Amino acid sequence: MTELKRLPTLPGVHLKDEITKISQRLKELGRGRHLDKAVWDKVELARHPKRPYTLDYIENMFAGFIELHGDRCYGDDSAIVGGLAAYQGRTLMVIGHQKGRDLASRTKRNFGMPRPEGYRKAQRLMQLADKFGIPVMTLIDTPGAFPGIAAEERGQGSAIANSLLCMARLNVPTVAVIIGEGGSGGALALALTDRVLMLENSVYSVITPEACAAILWKDSSEAHLAAQTLGMTSADLARLEIIDEVLPEPRGGAHRDHAAAARILKDALEEALRELETMNPRLRKKERFEKFRRMGVWKENGLTLF
C-alpha cells in the first residue's frame, strides 16, 4: 500500500487515469506477490557465495589449463581469467569473470567487477584463439563492470565496446555460458557468441534489481519487484530468445555439487561445439550476426515484430 500512497503525489495525473493506474498497480502487486519468491530465490542462488566460479569449472572440466595474463597495455585484471585448455583432441580458449570466496580473494578479484584491462586481456586472448582456429568459451559471472574513476579514465566504455566488436569479428566457434550473475554491459562484453547457454539459476539483466528499484521506484527495497518485472531469470530469457538453452543444475543448485555442475556444462559445451564446428565457417559467422540483428521487439506500421 505504500506505493498507492505515493501515486497521488505524481504531478499532472488526471483522476481517471489514476484510477486505472491504481487498479493496474494492484493487479501487478497481486501478480508480484504470487511470483516474487521464485524470482528472488533465483537472484539469491545466482549470487550464492558457494556457487562454482569460472576457475572451479575450469578445474573440473579440463585436465590441462594454462592461464595467460595481462593486456600488454596496462596490467593484469584478476576479475577476468583466461587461458588455453586441452579439450577432447582440440584446444579451447576459456575466458571468464572470476569472483573471490574470502575477503582477500574477493578484494583481489574486485568482486568479479572487471576494469578495462580485463576486457582488453579478453580481446587479446580471443584474437590469439582466432589466429590458430581455437574455439572460444566464455563464462559469465559478474555484478557488472567496475564503476571507478581510473577505470573510466582508461576507457571502460571503449574497452567493453571493443570486446563486443572483437567477439563479433571472430571466425572461430564461440560459446558463452552464464554461470551466475550476468550483470549488464560488463557481462555482455563477453557474451556476443554463436551460442549463449545459461545455467538454470543464473540471472542476466540490464541492471541489478537493487539499482533499478532505486531509480524507478526511488526505493531499493523494491528490488524483488524490479527483479520480477525486469525478466532476468533463465526462463524469461529463453522465452525472449536471448539465450539458446537453459542448463539444468544439480538438485538444490550448482553450489551443492560443483563436479556435477561442471559435468552438465561439459556436456552442453560438447554438444554446442559439435554443432558449430561442423558448420560452414562463413555461414556460422553470418548466423551470429543474424541472431543479434533479430534481438529486440518493436512495432512497425502498428504491427508488433519479434
Next chain:
Amino acid sequence: MAQKVSVDISRRGGNSLDGAQSCPGCKELLSPGDLSGNSMVCPHCGHHFRMTARQRIELLADPGSWSEIAGNLRSADPLEFFDLRPYPDRLEEAEYETGLSEAMLTGRARMNKMDVIMAVMDFGFMGGSMGSVVGERFWRAAAEAMDTRFPLVVVCASGGARMQEGILSLLQMAKTTCAVELMAEAPIPFVTVLTHPTTGGVMASFATLADVIVAEPGALMCFSGPRVIEQTIKEKLPEDFGLAESNMDHGQVDLIVPRTELKDRLVQILGLLEGGVACALQPLWEEKTRPAGRRGAFAQAFDRIKALANAPWRSSQR
C-alpha cells in the same frame, strides 16, 4: 547499465524556449533568441546547451535534404514493464513532450552537398535511452550506409539502456556492434559525435567504435554515471570527471569540436576518410612460399571439420 541514467543535467541548464535563462557557465541572462541564433551555444562563454534532435538535424543537414529512414518504428512493451507507471504511458508522454517517435532519428541527408546517412539521438526522449527501436534504427541506418556507400554520422546523447525493455535493451549493444562490424568490413566511414551526456550502453557500444570520435566541449561521456561511481568509491568526483576535455587528456576521443564548427569539420573528416587509394591485397599466405608438408592453422581446422563431419557419432545420430 541503466543505473548510469542518473546524470545531473540540471547544471547544464534546460532548453526551455519560453523566456530568458541564466547560463550555467557564466551566469549571464540569455534570451531564447541569443541561444537559438547561435546553435544553442552561449555567446558569452561558449557553454554548449543541450540540443534536440530536430535542432541537431537543422544544424548539420543542408536545408531540405533530410529524409527519414525507419520512421515507422515504434517501441512495444514486450515485458509489460510496470514500475510506478506503465511503460506505454512513459512513451506517450515522451512523444508528446518531444514531438519525436523515439530517442533516435535516422535518415538520409546532405552536409555541404555531401551525401550522408545520419542518426541523431535526443536526450529529451526518455533520457536518450537505447531500447529496441534505437537499436533497429541504428541497424537500418548502417544498412542504408552500406547499400548506398554513403558515410554514417551518428550524434550520440544517451543516459544508457532503456530499463523498461530489460534485457532486450542490453542486447542492443551487441546488435549495434554487429552493425558496426559489418560497416568496418565494407568499409563505410563512420563518425560519432559525443554530446552531453553520452553514457552507459551507448558509450560502451557504437559511440566508442567509430573510425573517428568527435566530442562537443564540456560533454559528459562515461560508462558509469558520476553518481554510481560516487556511491561505489564513497568519494566526491573531481569537477572535470568524464568531461570531453578530460577524456581527451586520457586519449579517449580524437578531437573536440565546438558546435559552431561542427558541420564543416565533420564534412572535412568524412572527405579525408574517403580519400584513400585502393590497395586490396591478396592474403600473403596464399602465395606458394609455405614449406611443403606443413599445413596452416586454417587448413588444419578444415581437416578437423571434415573429420568431425565424418565422425561415427554423426552417422549414428542421423
